[in-house]
Amino acid sequence: MKFNGFFFDLDGTLINSMDYHYNSWNKILNNEFNYSLNKEKFMITEGTKLNYLISDFLSEKNIKISKKKLNDLIEMKDEDYRNNNKASFYPNSIKFIKFLKSKKTKISLVTAGSKKRIKRTLSKSFLDLFDCIVTGNDCKLGKPDPEPYLIALKKLKLSPSSCATLENAPLGVKSSKSAKIFTYAITNTLKKKDLTMADKIISSFKELM
DSSP: OOOSEEEEOOBTTTBOOHHHHHHHHHHHHHHHHOOOOOHHHHHHHTTBOHHHHHHHHHHTTTOOOOHHHHHHHHHHHHHHHHHHOOOOBOTTHHHHHHHHHHTTOEEEEEOSSOHHHHHHHSOHHHHTTOSEEEOGGGOSSBBTSSHHHHHHHHHHTOOGGGEEEEESSHHHHHHHHHTTOEEEEETTSSOGGGOTTSSEEESSHHHHO
């Protein structure tokens, strides 16, 4: 298939970073609230805006926090992630992005990550590969709402029917599908049974090539 636009999730899709995000959040929530984060649930719910995600986790223990405290937690977690992160790109991910660019395909990064964290942990040369970057800071709702992908479509002036998305988690798949975009899911962090909403499930970037 030929697409005019191709959108990528970041964590767990292009970079092998989800274990580091989990470790950082688990450490922070343990230290602050004696809360042990369930890894399976974290992986399944990955992709949504952090304020919703963390508030939902803490509500299990009837813990309510202020907006300022939540922002402080995000800052603490991002600092821990930066200090301990050894994430690497998945095999052939950069090669595929450059392949798309050679075909004049518009590409966008669509992530729930904060703009600050993205700029601090990823090289400028990598970020410059994208025609458009949508972060959690750009969205009011975030995944699984279609909002992040609708923003990317608007910025690139493309129609949903001319584009495709690559995601690694159910909420991201739902977000893309709700925006009427053809959606690939890659089994980097979850199994096929968790990604059945996608139009096509793949196991590696070689399959996309």
